[in-house]
Amino acid sequence: MLLIDPVRMLPSLLLPLIGVLFVGGFSPRSYAWAAAGVVGAVVVAFVRWATFTYEIIGDSLETKRSLISRSIRTIPLERIRGVDVSTPPMHRLLGLAVLKIDTGASGGDEEAKLDGVTLAEAERLKSLLLRSAGRPEAHAQETAAPAGPREESIISVPRKWLLYGPLSGAYLLTPFAFIGGAVGLAFQWGDELGFRQDAAWSAGEWLWEHPYLLLAVALLLVLAMPVTGGLMYAIFNWNFQLKRRDGYLVAERGLINRRSVSLESQRVRGYEIVDGLAERWAGVVRVWAIVTGLGDSETRGQLLPDVPRGVAYQVAADAIGPYRSELRRHPPVARRRRLFRAVFPWLMVASASAAAAWATGATLWWVLLVLTLFLAALGVPLGLDRYASLGHGYDGVRVSVRSGSLRRAQAVIERRAVVGWRLRQTWFQRRAGVLTLIAGVGAGKGGYSAIDVSEAQAADFPAEVTPEWLTPFLTQPPNQ
Template sequence: MLLIDPVRMLPNLLLPLVGVLFVGGFSGSSYVWATVTVVGAVVFALIRWVTFTYEIVGDRMEINRSLISRSLRTIPLERVRGVDVSTPPLHRLLGLAVLKIDTGASGGDEEGKLDGVTLEEAERLKAALLRRVAVARARAGTAETAGSGSGSPVTAGPVATGGAAAAHPAPAQGRPVPPERTIISVPRRWLLYGPLSGAYLFTPFALAGGAIGLAFQWGNELGVGRDAAWQAARWLGDRPYLLLVAVLLLVVAMPFVGGVMYAVFNWDFRLEDRDGYLVAERGLINRRSVSLETRRVRGYEIVDGLAERRAGVVRAWAIVTGLGDSSTRGQLLPVVPRKVAVEVTAGAIGPFLADLRPHPPVARRRRLFRAIAPWLAVCLTALAAAVATGLPLWWVLTVLALAPAGLGVPLGLDRYRSLGHGYDGARLSVRSGSLRRSQAVVERRAVVGWRIRQTWFQRRAGVYTLIAGVGAGEGGYHAVDVSAGQAGDFPAEVTPDWLAPFRTEPGAPRSS
């Protein structure tokens, strides 16, 4: 850790070091101050290492920090939602790992983080924590059941700590511990689907933009000179064909660089079922293992974009109660064929066995208007500019007519086809979106409430947005532009007891 912490602090120390060395003119005093900065980082790492301890005491874990002020964090084992193990590059070289404990209290690292334990200790702690949590909950359930049945309290014995007893506890209630099962191991050839997701496609432009910004902001400190950066920009401005070539090269590099970045993050992706947890492992440089407690999984979300739909591939996330950072921790599958995603989610969580119901025709008109209006505004702006510059009017009118029809209409129709909602008696599902289409499948027991919303434009069209409140995932899933009948009938179908007091039979008198 005396090596890892200073190296990790280098991005924050880079600018001060550059300023000290370049501004000081590489004199003896500048080297002294640079050395003091590096030594200070090592001393800071030493103090952090000495003043950090952790311990499992009975039914809780204690993490003690006393760098400046003493901080003792206590994590009850029954609050543990999952344990993640990651191995960043420098940690992997030194045989270390980072263990994070998720309690559902927040999405930050301060829930419980052990940075710099050995890989063997991280795996032992992960197995010990997860199995001790299962045993504690099973014993608590047994004690509660026995107490309610006999009328006398039942006290469970203490759970052993450390060693083999912690890593391999006795099976709860005499039941054998289920074996580990690999749900799916994603073949490496499926990594070729990565650029279709679009998440990493703009990496070349981001790198180029970062380099340009660094040259303009810190050109003088880096010895290049800010004036030289401006001169290079003016030189390219005088040669627009070179700028066009550079942009084309970046566009050509998009799928290759995006594919490489996707492969780095999702290399050797495996989804396993271990002792009541869904465990997802992935990563080439930083190998990460994320555990999701199966009993807290309430559904899943299948996402695809335009390019992914053409290729027949999707991505999947789990909808889990009390999960921090669900956008990354909840990932069930990277980009895989749709058939595989449906089979995996159905086997690991449960299938959705009903067809989605279409939304009313007025929803199609709204989708078309919202898709055409932006293109129409762009074309009108181009028309005004063309008239001002003297372009032929027939050419402008042709572009004005074809651009909204060729771009907006297909997008609007696809957005309407994507709308849908349904219920199969056990799970409900809602779907929407086009450029990013998302279908959420949620168990009935996860629904905690309903919200019916109507904007001013929806009131004019007579449609509603129906939101199923769920104590997991995003907190609510939207069925957009449903009819008045669907807005009342769908909640009544899913949760009839909740809405019975507020619904009246046709012809029945209404109370004020």
């Protein structure tokens, strides 16, 4: 850890150290200050390592950090919702791991982190903490002789499916991020790095004066998007495996930083199937678990990366449970609303562009007019697809709602997870006679919406799913 911590702190120390060297003119004194900064990082790492201890006492995990004052954190084992083990590159080289404990009580932050335990100790603690969290009364026997975890593989994602990565769009902007960082560095440190900032401006003006070269650079960046996006996607999702182990769903992934996330099966309330427009054309989807008390669910709750749709539905059904009903269509007025919202804004811009083009005759306004008319035309299939994506349903066990087009999401939630209903209606929805029905869920995002349902559907659907809540309000007493 005396090696890992200073190296991990290096990015945050890099700019201050470079600043010290430049301000000091690369003199012996500036080198001494830079060396002092490095030594300070090592001292901080030593203090972190020397003052931190952890111990399992009875039915609690206790962590201590003490130097001038003592800080003690006690976590009851029964509150533990998940234990994640990750192995960043330097940890892996040195045979170490990072163990994070989540109790679902601190938002997206972990409750405790054991940084620098051995791989064997991390696996031992993970198995012990998860079993003790599920059965605290058996903690004493398991501490003495922990039984081996029962493990069942659900799916091991083939590496050829990593080629679907660019379709998700998650890392497509990586080339532009690199270029943006390089440009920012040039303007910030141009003088110190040997060229004036005026030279950067001159280079930009020269590119602007040569539009074909600028177009070629932009084209190269666009062509690099799927390559770099696919590469980053493969690094993060390499050898993705989903397992069932001792009452937990365990997702393992990663090439450089290998990560293992455990989700307690008893706290899984459903799943969400997501696909973008390009993914839908290719027939692939991603899957997230809907879990109670899970921090950072967008990252920790992922069950599958991009996989074929049929495989995703089968795995979700095997791991959590199937949804066995068709989604119900929303009223035709919802289609008109989708079309209006997809087309009308562009028509307004096109009208303004046409007026400006007629008044000025400038080529720019004619180009903008053609572009906005083209986007308005594209809005028609987009609006129709958004309407086709709307739906809600109930199969007697699970509730499902779906919406979106550029990012379509279908949530499948166990009926027992629904804790309330909310009806929301904007002024425009009131005029159209539709509203948004939100199923309140004590897991995941907290609520999942059926958008633009009819008033009859908004009344009948909650009564169908949770009749015991609504019957007392809908049934008249016999004497009335």
